[in-house]
Every structure is written in structure tokens, then in C-alpha cells.
Amino acid sequence: MRVAVVGGGAVGLVVAGDLARRGVSVTLYERDELGSGATGRAAGIAYDAFADPVDAAVADRALERWRQWGLLDPCPYVWVAREDGDGTAIDGQVREMRANGRDVERVDPEALGERYPTLETDNVVAAGVANAAGLLDAESVVDSLADRARRTGADVRTGTPVSLNGPTAVESPTGTESFDAVVVAAGPATKPLVADAGVSLALKAYRAQVLVTESVDAALPSFYDATSEFYWRPQGDALLVGDGAHEVDPADWDRDADPEFVDATLDRVREATTLSIGVDRSWAGLCTATPDRDPLVGRAADGLWVATGWQGHGLMRAPAMGEFVARRLCGEPSRLDGRVGERLDPTRFDGDESFDALGYPTADW
Ligand SMILES: Cc1cc2nc3c(=O)[nH]c(=O)nc-3n(C[C@H](O)[C@H](O)[C@H](O)COP(=O)(O)OP(=O)(O)OC[C@H]3O[C@@H](n4cnc5c(N)ncnc54)[C@H](O)[C@@H]3O)c2cc1C
Known part of the structure; x- marks a missing residue:
């Protein structure tokens, strides 16, 4: 299987590494430097203090992986x-x-x-x-996740802005390439990117x-x-x-x-x-x-996957949600299946909802 990942933040890098280690041929496209989006600007707080069972399950898996990778400084x-x-x-x-x-x-x-x-x-x-x-250090996280993605065989291309020409065709400055699937983890740019493939996101x-x-x-x-x-x-x-x-x-x-x-x-x-x-x-x-404050993670159209809408918690969740996307794409069960998959389904909104991005306490981590 050939998969393109758009976005070289924490989420895209985890998806790329997790797919590549499953034998998938991965090309990751980042328009600037790796980590140049929200990831490189994050505060880096990571915790599992969630009252909601789905949020707690995601955080549990994420912290487990951050620890395994030696990137979580206890605090x-x-x-x-x-x-x-x-x-x-x-x-x-x-x-x-x-x-x-x-x-x-x-x-x-x-x-x-x-x-x-x-x-x-x-x-x-x-x-x-x-x-x-x-605590996570954004720079170490990006270096380590990029290294992991490359070591497992992902082709990581920086300085490469792309657009979509249909759900599975990626147009870069060097031409158009077709894939079996495309995962867009491009932060706020995810919305205009997938709009070109006919998908409307509530983001x-x-x-x-x-x-x-x-x-x-x-x-x-x-x-x-x-x-x-x-x-x-x-x-x-x-x-x-x-x-x-x-x-x-x-x-x-x-x-x-x-x-x-x-x-x-x-x-x-x-x-x-x-x-x-x-x-x-x-x-x-x-x-x-997003309108309900839950992320948009999963298949948005045939061959087109998205992972965004983190509501300020994307860095801490990246290892769990990136793994979730990789497993689903490869048809493998995940301990986050069931409630998580249904709740985060990116097609749960029409995409034309009007909502207030800040209709809640903003800094709730
Ligand atoms: C000030 C601040 C503090 C934060 N603190 C925390 C915190 O303490 N804990 C926490 O968990 N989260 C925190 N966050 C949120 C966290 O930073 C994000 O949720 C997370 O980094 C999102 O990662 P991402 O990979 O989805 O997106 P990003 O890191 O934004 O990566 C998306 C990438 O896509 C690239 N891209 C966009 N368009 C294209 C294109 N057309 N072609 C190719 N590439 C493209 C961008 O250049 C970018 O590098 C904070 C955010 C901010 C701004």
C-alpha cells in the first residue's frame, strides 16, 4: 500500500512512522520545516487528567507511548x-x-x-x-519522531507544499502522484486542503x-x-x-x-x-x-483520511491518535476502537455548521 501524509507536525510524523513500520510505503509532505506549525509552538504539557472516559483512554495510550519513547519528562x-x-x-x-x-x-x-x-x-x-x-519538549519531539519515521522507511519531504487533486492524488511542485490513501494532518490547513477533494470539514x-x-x-x-x-x-x-x-x-x-x-x-x-x-x-x-470540541479523526471520504481539531490538546494526544489512524488504515484492531472511532468520526458534521471556536474556557489543560 502507498500512503501520502500531508503535514509534518507531531500527528503527521506519528502517522508516518506507524504506517512505515507496518510495511506501508509512506511519503510525508511538509510545506515548511518539520514542526513549523502548532507543534513547534506548543507549551508541551501532557496529562491524563480527563473526566471523560474516551479522553482518558486516549491520554492513557498517548502517555504510555511518550514514556516508551523517552520523551516525557515527569512533572x-x-x-x-x-x-x-x-x-x-x-x-x-x-x-x-x-x-x-x-x-x-x-x-x-x-x-x-x-x-x-x-x-x-x-x-x-x-x-x-x-x-x-x-512535559514534552517540542523540538526533541519533532527530531525524535522525524528520525523514527525516516528509520522505518518513510520518505519525508520538507519545503514541499501540496494540494489535493481528488481524494488520493497529491499535487506537489514536482508533479502529481497517486496513492492508495492520503492522510491530511495539516492543522487549520486541513480544511481548505480536503475541500479541494470535495470534503467539507467543521473546523x-x-x-x-x-x-x-x-x-x-x-x-x-x-x-x-x-x-x-x-x-x-x-x-x-x-x-x-x-x-x-x-x-x-x-x-x-x-x-x-x-x-x-x-x-x-x-x-x-x-x-x-x-x-x-x-x-x-x-x-x-x-x-x-470543532463544534463539539472533539477532534476529527478517521476516514473522511474514500481513500482520504484526516486528523485535526485538537482543541489545544494535539501534542499530548499525537502518539495515540496517530497510531489509531495507522491501525485503521491497515485494517488492524485498536484498543481505541468502538467509542473513540464513532465519536471522532470526521463525517459526523455536515461541514457547514456555524460555531464559536472559543465558546468555552480556552486554556483548559
Ligand atoms: C501556544 C500553544 C500552546 C499549546 N500547548 C499545548 C500543550 O501544552 N499540550 C498539547 O497537547 N497541545 C498544545 N497545543 C496544541 C498543539 O500544538 C497542537 O494540537 C498540535 O501540535 C497539532 O499537531 P498537528 O501535527 O496536528 O498540527 P501542526 O503541528 O500544526 O502541523 C501541521 C503541519 O502541516 C503543514 N502543512 C499545512 N498545509 C500544508 C500543505 N498544503 N502542504 C504541506 N504541508 C502543509 C504545516 O506547515 C504544519 O507543519 C498548543 C498550541 C499552541 C499554539
Whole structure:
């Protein structure tokens, strides 16, 4: 079987490697550098703290593979609420996550303050911790996944923008090639790409922003404040802090973070910690959204497969969802069959739905 993969982000690279190791002849096309899309701009937080059983099953398999590949740096993920309503929600979430077999527990705010003295916990009403969480370094991930794909025999072509000429014909600057199947994992560009093959996807783009602080003298976990809706992760001796998302036109967006985002985010970190903190660098990237917040993964038309719509969680899920696509394409059973396949089916929408990409708390990892 000959398969083309469009997109050299984490998802495309996993699909390519997983197909190639099953003996499939794979050509991966990336228009720029590998990882030049959302993957290279991601915060790199990975966790399994999901109350939903399908999300938890996907995260479980993804973390298992990240660990096997030696790419997950263990780091607990703590999330807190500073208002009673959010606190009650955390109680329920922890119960459901534990029912899904996740290593997640409630933490007493006082104990949290003792464990992390620089964390401001006086007004924290509830907190949870996901012990199996970890951190991914985007650059190492891309290098390692690209190496894996090439070693297993995939032909990885960078600097090669393509379009589709029907579901299984790929048009590149060197001509048109036909394949048995095409997998499009091209982030927001997936929508216009498959539209050329007559497939309409319910997919939007939103812009997410992050900053890296100057170095801080503090040992902190990955963190999400459910009341103020922002997050951070340790990044070397600094913190990478994120939020500030809004819907944009994927053809026209600013790759630099907004100064207002930087100021507001630094203020929030100062309120949540005892640290006096400055910014070292900042940037923005594009995430993809769907009407029901679940990704679009699977066969979209005869011979045409898609994997996108990650709603800000695509890096952490890539090993599980890339494997899922490769297995399905090869007709192999997967432990994610059944509910996952049905729920993520890209044909579950007509493609002309109008929806708000950000009609929910944006930074919920
Ligand atoms: C600021 C920020 C923080 C984030 N933090 C996290 C996080 O902590 N954890 C997490 O799990 N996720 C996070 N995400 C989301 C995550 O980055 C994405 O969900 C994930 O990287 C998507 O990977 P992908 O391979 O699907 O897409 P991408 O990485 O976007 O790759 C798509 C590739 O397709 C290529 N392409 C597009 N069109 C064409 C074409 N016509 N021909 C050839 N190639 C083409 C692009 O150049 C690109 O390289 C974050 C995202 C942002 C922006």
C-alpha cells in the first residue's frame, strides 16, 4: 500500500512512522520545516487528567507511548479553584478521573502551600493533582519522531507544499502522484486542503499565546488556575505561561504575542505566586476547533483520511491518535476502537455548521 501524509507536525510524523513500520510505503509532505506549525509552538504539557472516559483512554495510550519513547519528562499537573463553584467542580472531576483509573487526587490547599511555598494558596478552595503528567519538549519531539519515521522507511519531504487533486492524488511542485490513501494532518490547513477533494470539514482556527518568564528561583508543578483560566509549566529554570486565545483567520494572524497578553499574564502569575517575575520571550500559534470540541479523526471520504481539531490538546494526544489512524488504515484492531472511532468520526458534521471556536474556557489543560 502507498500512503501520502500531508503535514509534518507531531500527528503527521506519528502517522508516518506507524504506517512505515507496518510495511506501508509512506511519503510525508511538509510545506515548511518539520514542526513549523502548532507543534513547534506548543507549551508541551501532557496529562491524563480527563473526566471523560474516551479522553482518558486516549491520554492513557498517548502517555504510555511518550514514556516508551523517552520523551516525557515527569512533572505533576496541579489545578486549583479560588471560588466555591469551581471547587465543587474539581471534586466531581477528581472522582470521575479516578473512576477512569487515573492517578489523580484531591490535595488540601494547605498541604499544597507547604509542598510549593512560592504558590499563593490562601484563597485556594480546592485543588487536584495528576501524578502521571509530564512535559514534552517540542523540538526533541519533532527530531525524535522525524528520525523514527525516516528509520522505518518513510520518505519525508520538507519545503514541499501540496494540494489535493481528488481524494488520493497529491499535487506537489514536482508533479502529481497517486496513492492508495492520503492522510491530511495539516492543522487549520486541513480544511481548505480536503475541500479541494470535495470534503467539507467543521473546523475553525484560534490563536493561543504563551510567554516564557525570566528565570525564577522556585520549584513548581505544571499548573492550571480554573478560576482565572490560565496555565503554566516549568521550562528549565523559568515558567512558560499561557492563555489569551481568540478566533482568527488562519490565513492572516500575528505570530507574536500581544503586549496586553504579556502584561495581563505576568500580573496573574504575580497574584498566584510570591514571585516577582519578568518576561523573557513570547509567541502565538494556531489551534484547531470543532463544534463539539472533539477532534476529527478517521476516514473522511474514500481513500482520504484526516486528523485535526485538537482543541489545544494535539501534542499530548499525537502518539495515540496517530497510531489509531495507522491501525485503521491497515485494517488492524485498536484498543481505541468502538467509542473513540464513532465519536471522532470526521463525517459526523455536515461541514457547514456555524460555531464559536472559543465558546468555552480556552486554556483548559
Ligand atoms: C501556544 C500553544 C500552546 C499549546 N500547548 C499545548 C500543550 O501544552 N499540550 C498539547 O497537547 N497541545 C498544545 N497545543 C496544541 C498543539 O500544538 C497542537 O494540537 C498540535 O501540535 C497539532 O499537531 P498537528 O501535527 O496536528 O498540527 P501542526 O503541528 O500544526 O502541523 C501541521 C503541519 O502541516 C503543514 N502543512 C499545512 N498545509 C500544508 C500543505 N498544503 N502542504 C504541506 N504541508 C502543509 C504545516 O506547515 C504544519 O507543519 C498548543 C498550541 C499552541 C499554539
